[in-house]
Amino acid sequence: MGQNTAATLRHSFTRRSFLIGGVQGGIGLLLAARMGYLAVAENEKYKMQAESNRVNLTLIPPRRGWILDRAGQPLASNRADFRVDIVPERLQDAEREVDQLGQLLQLTAVQIQDLKDKLADARGFQPVEVASGLDYDKFAAVSVRLPELPGVVPQRGFSRYYPSGPSVGHLLGYVGAASAKEYEKEHIPLLVTPGFKLGKDGLEKEYDQILRGKPGARRAEVTASGEIVRDLDTREDTPGQSIRLTIDGALQDFASRRIGLQSAAVVVIDCQTGGILTLASMPCFDPNTFANGIGRIEWKMLNDDDHIPLLNKAVRGLYPPGSTVKPLASLALQINGVSPDEKVNCPGGYQLGNRFFRCDARHGVLDMRGAIEHSCNTYFWSMVHRVGYENVAPVAKMLGLGQEYDLPGINQRYGTVPDPEWKMRRYNQEWTASDGLNAAIGQGYVLVSPLQLALMTARIASGRDLLPSLMFGHPKPLGPALPFTPEQLAVTHDGMFRVVNGSGTAAASRLNVGNITMSGKTGTAQVRKLISRGGGGDWKGRDHSWFICFAPSEAPRYAMAVVVEHGGFGASAAAPIAKDVMTCLFDPQKAWAGLIEMEKTWGGPPAQRMAEKYRVYAAQYGVSAPKVDGDAAVEEAMSRSEGNEPQAQTTGVVTGAESGETQAAPAPSPAPSADAKDAAPSGAPQ
Amino acid sequence: MARSLIPAPIAELPWRVILPLACLTCFGAAVLYSAAGGSMSPYASSHLSRFVLFLAMALVIRRFPKEIVRWAAFPAYGAVVLLLMGVEALGFVGGGSQRWLALGPLVLQPSELMKPTIVLVLASFYNSLPVGEIGGWRSILPAGALIAVPAALVIIQPDLGTALAICFGGGCTIFLAGLPMRWFVGGGVAAAVIAPLAFFFGLHDYQRNRVLVFLDPESDPLGTGYHITQSKIAIGSGGILGKGFGNGSQSHLNYLPESHTDFVFATMSEEWGLVGGLGVLLVFGIILRWGLGVARRAPDRFSQLLAAGMTVTIFFYVMINLMMVTGLAPVVGIPLPFMSHGGSSMMTNMICIGTLMMVDRWTKEGGSSSSFS
Known part of the structure; x- marks a missing residue:
């Protein structure tokens, strides 16, 4: 580069200004091309993006x-x-x-x-x-x-x-x-x-x-x-x-409300189709308020309630069935060759080896019908001992116990129909004759759900192998035919008829609807060994109250099972509910009128009672109630409520005794102590 | 011709630039009118009144005599640097960065003033530098210092865009002053080395982020990349003829950020399409071409450098803004001259225009008699 002069600088300026002008023009062209690219080549793409922005x-x-x-x-x-x-x-x-x-x-x-x-x-x-x-x-x-x-x-x-x-x-x-x-x-x-x-x-x-x-x-x-x-x-x-659904809405509502302040379940089955008319379990949460999510107060109410509102007791509650298995046992005895007319003397108990199993009363001499009517344990102990419980258990399964059913959205539990093989598998112990005696009267290891008992009742009533269904218009096909002859069924029906309409245990719960009669069987399932039977004592210690029934007696249409947790005698808690629910099927006005009167003494219908309880809780605890941890906690609580049901599982193993309305000391029986914390120690031989 | 019908003082005004400017500004006002949802307030009316005000200011600048301008270059530079320091000091005292200086009712942004001032001071410096010194160290070091001081003050504000504008205006002026080409090539290479270092150590997080997002706008569609993405959607969805005046959904439904300031071009393109965009580009081309023409015709070295530097300063605004809105450059807060709503950029650009008109007047009045002394 030579020496700069004013002229070369001016020249250089001109050249460089053209260079800058050229760069400017170039960038201008670049920008024009870029705009053209965006607005023409990619126009469609950006139009869509603008539209998805806007809309x-x-x-x-x-x-x-x-x-x-x-x-x-x-x-x-x-x-x-x-x-x-x-x-x-x-x-x-x-x-x-x-x-x-x-x-x-x-x-x-x-x-x-x-x-x-x-x-x-x-x-x-x-x-x-x-x-x-x-x-x-x-x-x-x-x-x-x-x-x-x-x-x-x-x-x-x-x-x-x-x-x-x-x-x-x-x-x-x-x-x-x-x-x-x-x-x-x-x-x-x-x-x-x-x-x-x-x-x-x-x-x-x-x-x-x-x-x-x-x-x-x-x-x-x-x-x-x-x-x-x-x-x-x-x-x-x-x-x-x-x-x-096959559900009868009004009946479902009636049954649920009729339960009142109790912790109970009611199952009603149509004896013609197997359709479930009612599957009630109370107390229950209100699904209307659950839809908005579960608040703290509601959560505390649910958790504090010893009636376990989150458990569907109709299908997930398991209880020893007590004497409600006696109709079943009577059929099992008949197909195993026991004549219904053979008589047994009840001296107030049954001697097995060096043990004495105490019955509720001295029933004297009874045949099969009378044994059902009076719920005599001695009869069934002696007869089942003769044929062996291992021959009764298959009939129990045949009639629906110990099984689950294909019902949509209904999460069930199997329960237990014990037999020697089961006991060995479960406890690694030999089956004893005492186990058979306990099972014969629905105690010991036997556990059933109300749905199973209702189905059993429907099968006994109709003599057909009904399967429960819930979807209307889709009844389940019948299972294999039941092996009972009409005569054998008639004996059992007769015994059950006399329970309600004769001098039996549920005579107080006779139907008052025209000339329609109901047949049934009471059951009192012992929760733990008591000093006195039935009522009294703390709630958790009282017996479960059962009632199974069907009506009309001569042409069975409806079958029902009712359990009232810790309700005491079958005849005093469960049977009256069953009677009213059955009444509702034949004379709804009469049944509802009676219920409205009862609800006045309970503080109104369930929703009203819950609202009142909520108000009290809210006033007492306010925002201090513990927080709910979302869906997971509710699910967990629902599964926890099974575990909270130890009475059903552990107390069933205690003693066998039945629901005579007489006061009698419980018959101690050799109870396997299993894992029962609540269970009383085994009774000593008398 | 028609000249006889119009009074001489009006006729002799540089209509070649005033008319395109007025067109551009009025078009800008129309876009701002639409951006405000079909209303003159708050943008369009103040945009127009500012134009009138600053055009008057430019016409006043046009009357300045050369000697005074040349004499005032260094004092003006010193004053603006002092103002910049004042801003820093105020920011320091106030406990936060700030760019503004409130002088009574006037809100002044000294960094904006520095853009034309750096060109002025460098023109003056090279004018007074003996011709023989060009190519020696005395031709570059003082000039470099003149740029570095204000650029540093602006960059710590922090205002990367304005600092770049100062460097660009100053650098182009030095380039035009005739310094050896190899220095610029070498400087370019050095910049290529330093840029990555500056990127990792010199930039603020948000500035670095902007660069990264510019390289891949979709990586952050709801954050910093949102601006670029939405701007491209606005321009792209406009198509060739646009969606029609007042129908731009991107700007009207607020998807386009800064639709009346930095991204006004995208607002315009959405409604006027490629045709509107090329039109704006053309008018800027006319103005810049006129500016370089003024520089080339200028009688002396000072006037030449001054006019060319001013043109380049305007050009820098236009280039960076348009590259930004079309997704060719990272988001830097630089508005589009004469279209974006905002007083300080209008003022800066009008100072540049006024200076160009002033040089144009010197040329015409001095005639060809004035020589390169």
Whole structure:
């Protein structure tokens, strides 16, 4: 480079200014090309992206299909509803917004605490229900303040409604917002749409896909912050299909309410089809309030209740059946060659080797019919001892005990029909003659559920191998024919007829409906060895009260099993309930009139009693009640409530005794002590 | 011609630049009108009134005599550096960074003033530098210091965009002053080495993040990449003819951030399409071409460097902004001259335009008699 002069610098300036101009032009061309590329070549792509920005597709939760009873009356329906949800990830100032919602909706401190609990547990995308069933004024109050409440979604829609509330809780289950786990399993937007509920338990869960329906959609133009500018168009939802059950809704409600303050289960089966008319277990949660999530107070109420409201006792409660197995035993004896006319003398007990098994009374000389009528243990001990319990057990299974049934959404337990092989497998012990005697009168190792006993009753009543069904119009085909002759069945029916209509144990529970008669059998299942039988003592120590029955006696139409936990004698707790439920089948007006009177003394129908209890609890504990840990905790509690049922499993092994209404010292029997903590020590030979 | 019908003082105004500018500004006002949801307030009316105000200021600058401008270069530079230091000090005292200086009712952003000032001071420096020194160390070190001091002050504000603008304006002026080409090639190589180092050690987290996201906007579609993505959607969805005036969903529904300031070009493109975009590009081309033409015609070295530096400063705004909105450059907060809503960029650009008009006047009034002394 030579020496610079003014001229070369000027020259250089000109050259370089052209260079800069060229660069500018080049960049201009580059920009023009880039714009052309974006606006022409990629126009389609960006048009779509702009459109998906602009248009927001909101799913409209579908109306859930109804669940109908056999008459087409809704057990679960939907009602129009104003509701408010929160989408947690869109909240900006959760604390302030929750407090503001609390004011607008006039929530109580407990409700606000429950809402905060739910928010704390929810993942960001999961909508959390604030309130449903709002009146229009509150709904409007929230709607107009939406700009200050980002993440709050008020909408009108439909919510699940169970007209008979707690009466159908165990049967139908309940619905609720999808949990994180459920959303992981089924990753579709509908599950996180505010207001959408899916089945959480029972039939609601089993038939969820059928009941669910197809969501509608609303297309709206929205701003970047989610405000709706205008609605573009709307596609209606397709409601879910209805399902129809064999359940008689009114009877289910009646039976549940008739249970009153007891902890009990009632199962009614149609003797012609095997259809289940009633599957009641009380106390129960109210599925209407469960749908909004379970609050602290509700949780404490459920946990504090020793009646275990979360357990479906009709299918998952296992109890020793006590004397309700005697009709079964009578059939087993007959097909094993015992003549029903053979007589046994009851001197007040039965001597086996050097042990004396005490009966409830000195029944004197009885034949088979009389032994059923008076529930004489001595008769069955001596006869079962003769044929061997190993020949009775198959009949018990044949009649439905110790089995599970294909019922949708009904989670059952098998129970136990013991035999030598079972005992060896379970306890690694030899079967003893005492075990057979205990089992013969429904004690010892025998455990059954109310559903099984109802089915047994239906099979005995009809003489046919019925299978229980729950879906209306889909009865289960009959199983293999039962090996009993009509004459053999007639003996058993006769004995059961005399229990109610003769001088038997349930004579006080005779039906008062025209000339319709009921046949039945009481049972008093001993929970633990007592100083005195029946009532008295603490609740947990009292015997379980059973009653099985069918009606009309001469042409059985309905079969029923009732268990009242710790109800005392079968005749005093279970039989009156069975009588009223049976009355409801033939003369509903009369039955309901009686029930309404009774409920007045119990503090009203179950939903009202629960509301009152909630009020008391809320006043006492307020927000200090422990928090619910979401769905997982509820599931755990439901399985825990099985474990909380030790009476059924461990107490069955204690002693055999029956429900004569006479006071008698319990007959001690050699009880295998198993794992029973509650169980009394084995009785000494007398 | 028509010249006889119009009074001389008006006729002699540089309409070749005022008319394109007015067109651009009015078009900008139309876009701002749409961005405000079809309303003159709050953007369009203030945009227009600022234009009128600053155009008047530019016409006043146009009247400045050369000697005074040349004499005032260093004092002006010193004053702006002091202002920059004042901003820093205020920020330090106030416990936070700040870019503004409130002088009574006037809110001043000294870093903006520095953009034309750096060009002015460098033009003056090279004008006074003996011709023989070009190519020696005395031609580069003082100039480098003149750029480095304000650039450093701005970068710690922190305002990377403005610091780059200062460096770019200053660097181009040095380039045009005729320093050896090999220095610039060497500087380019050095920059290629230093840039990665600066990236990892010199930038703030948010600045580094912006660069990273620029390289892959989809990696962070709701964070920093959101700006670029939404801007590309706006421009791309506009197509050739656009969605029509007032129909831009990206800007109207607030998907496009800063739709009235830094991303006003995307707002415009969405509604006016490629045609609008090329039109704006064309008008900027006319203005910049005029600016370089003024520089080439300028009678002396000072005027030449001053005019070319001012043109390049405007160019830098346009280039960076348009590359940013079309996804060719990272997001730096630089507005589009005469279209983006905002007073300080309008002021800076009008100072540049005014200076160009001033040089143009010197050329015309000095005639060809004025020589390179």
